[in-house]
Amino acid sequence: MTSTTAPQQAPPDEGRGTRLGSGLWSSPWVVPIAAVLGWFVGLLPWIVRRSRQGTFGTPWNPRNDLRDALLPFHHQLLPMLVVVTVVAGLLAGSAPWCSTSRRSRRLVLAALTTLGALLAAGWSVVQTLSPDPDLGGSGTTAAQVRVAFVAVTVAGALLGLVLGLTVSLGGAAVRAAASAPAAVFIADWLGQLVLGSLGSPGPTWLPTLLAALAGAGVGLALVGAARAHLLARVAAWVGSLVLLVVTASALTAVRYVLEALRGTPIRGDALSELIVDGLRVMGASLQTTLTAWGPPPASPLTAVVVAATVGAVGTLLAARRADRADRADRAPDDSTRTTA
Structure with a gap:
């Protein structure tokens, strides 16, 4: 009787890990x-x-x-x-x-x-x-x-x-929360880049488009946070959506402070009063934003809606894909037991 031995194959990830871990990167x-x-x-x-x-x-x-x-x-x-x-x-x-x-x-x-x-x-x-x-x-x-x-x-x-x-x-959850203020600043940066290239005033739809792009980026980060624990996922969702609105209002207050700083004497009491005024501007901006549902809604609210939609849909699709992969992995084992 002739016995044949199947050639041993290296684990599928071993070679890939070696390639990724070598070289310039x-x-x-x-x-x-x-x-x-x-x-x-x-x-x-x-x-x-x-x-x-x-x-x-x-x-x-x-x-x-x-x-x-x-x-x-x-x-x-x-x-x-x-x-x-x-x-x-x-x-x-x-x-x-x-x-x-x-x-x-x-x-x-x-x-x-x-x-x-x-x-x-x-x-x-x-x-x-x-x-x-x-x-x-x-x-x-x-x-x-x-x-x-x-x-x-x-x-x-x-x-x-x-x-x-x-x-x-x-980590995935912390990354999702940090992506919200990052997206707000990047959207403002893109707006200034477009206005610097085309000249101001820019198109009226530009703020809405930039807010939607910021929300989409945060939504993708929330999809990546689906691998975290339940409590971390909840914190990532709540934190990122809140920070989308709070960061936009904080940026408005910073602009107010910096523009008013030009005519403010460099004294401690004057600067502290200016900071207090900036906090008031931030509160007023938050109040105005939360009541401006449109149509169209305020840009921070647009970002929140897009982030929640992209995050929910992406998480659902990722869960279904993972479920199909699990069922495909279990199918050979079931067929083997049935043949035996």
Whole structure:
């Protein structure tokens, strides 16, 4: 009797894991390079606008030329400075996505991402201030104005970096919650990029479209959170939908504070009063948004509706696909038992 032995096959995931874990994308040093590139991509709305608009004079120096500056250090462009630095930090913080070993080297990749983002942000600040531009103020207040621009840049970059690291290295539920404020800033960033390219005012349907895109992105993140535990899924759904509205109102309040900051003396009591007014603006914006169901609904509510719809439909389809896969896996075992 001749016996034949079936050739042994390697597990299906073994070769794939070896391929994914080797090569350029397994090296952690690709991450800081990607972080630097992500930072400069985040500055695109300002780069496009400066190339179209030309010089940006100030009341103190009308001939001040910022066409070569990497950052919009201008008293009328403070809201843009916040948005571009947050999104630049967000894109830099998302650099670990390009590494195939991001699940096993989270701390290393987070440190290298931070290093790349800090280098890019520091270079941008130095490049913007190196021509010694007249940003406003006189005497000692001139230095305070410079510090204020740098402080806004640092705050925006750190916020974006934290969001990017959370989205790229966090768990499924945490990633879904962090995707909401990230989507709001990216939608605003896209709007400024479009307006910088086409000129303002833009099309009336642009805010609704951007809100729908932001909601779709959050909805896809909620689909990914379906693998988490029930409590984590509930927290991700509630947190992301609430943050879609709260972040939009917070961004409105930040714009108010930054625009009012231009005529506010640099004193502690004046700044604290301005912050209190900003919180009031945020509360009023929340109240207005929650009652503006349209038609069409307010942009944050549009984002919430789209996120909930995409998340629910995607989760249902993913559950059905998983159920069909389970039944297909059980079918050979059932047929074997029936033959026996």
